[in-house]
Amino acid sequence: MSVSTWAISPPEKEKLISAAFEAKKFAYSKYSKFRVGAALLSTNGEVIKGANIENASYGGTICAERTALVKAISEGIASFTALAVVTDVASALSPCGLCRQFIREFCAQTMPIYLVPADYYEKVQKGDINGGILETSIGELLPHSFGPEELDLPRPGGES
Numbered sequence: 001m002s003v004s005t006w007a008i009s010p011p012e013k014e015k016l017i018s019a020a021f022e023a024k025k026f027a028y029s030k031y032s033k034f035r036v037g038a039a040l041l042s043t044n045g046e047v048i049k050g051a052n053i054e055n056a057s058y059g060g061t062i063c064a065e066r067t068a069l070v071k072a073i074s075e076g077i078a079s080f081t082a083l084a085v086v087t088d089v090a091s092a093l094s095p096c097g098l099c100r101q102f103i104r105e106f107c108a109q110t111m112p113i114y115l116v117p118a119d120y121y122e123k124v125q126k127g128d129i130n131g132g133i134l135e136t137s138i139g140e141l142l143p144h145s146f147g148p149e150e151l152d153l154p155r156p157g158g159e160s
Contacts, residue, residue, distance in 0.1 A: 034052070100138065
């Protein structure tokens with residue numbers, strides 16, 4: 001399945017990627033040693049950063065993508081144009097399943113999601129203008145998804 005995404009300007013994209021790297025510096029990954037940074041771009045141009053925050057009780061851990069979304073939604077920001085995610089791995093890694101569902105709740109299925117490798121800046125310096133980024137969308141990452149609009153669908157027998 002291929003879902004086309006809308007585009008953001010190159011300066012906005014760079015601002016977002018830079019913010020994801022910045023967010024990663026504040027990851028609390030004491031247990032996994034796997035830092036993740038995420039940055040959301042709101043429709044009004046604001047960037048909201050998030051990092052993964054682990055907990056000794058692993059179930060209490062929150063991923064960077066959900067951290068950014070929770071910060072934004074709790075501050076009344078609910079409309080987004082892009083998301084960038086970066087780890088310490090030199091390849092583009094996808095959000096976990098729980099984050100995918102969370103992103104699906106709050107973001108358009110065609111919103112661009114930039115999965116950025118840890119060595120992005122080195123790749124750009126060596127002439128790779130894309131820097132190894134995988135550009136995708138939640139529509140591609142979570143096909144046939146369940147979203148809030150399904151809750152309003154009619155039910156057999158007239159129950160709602």
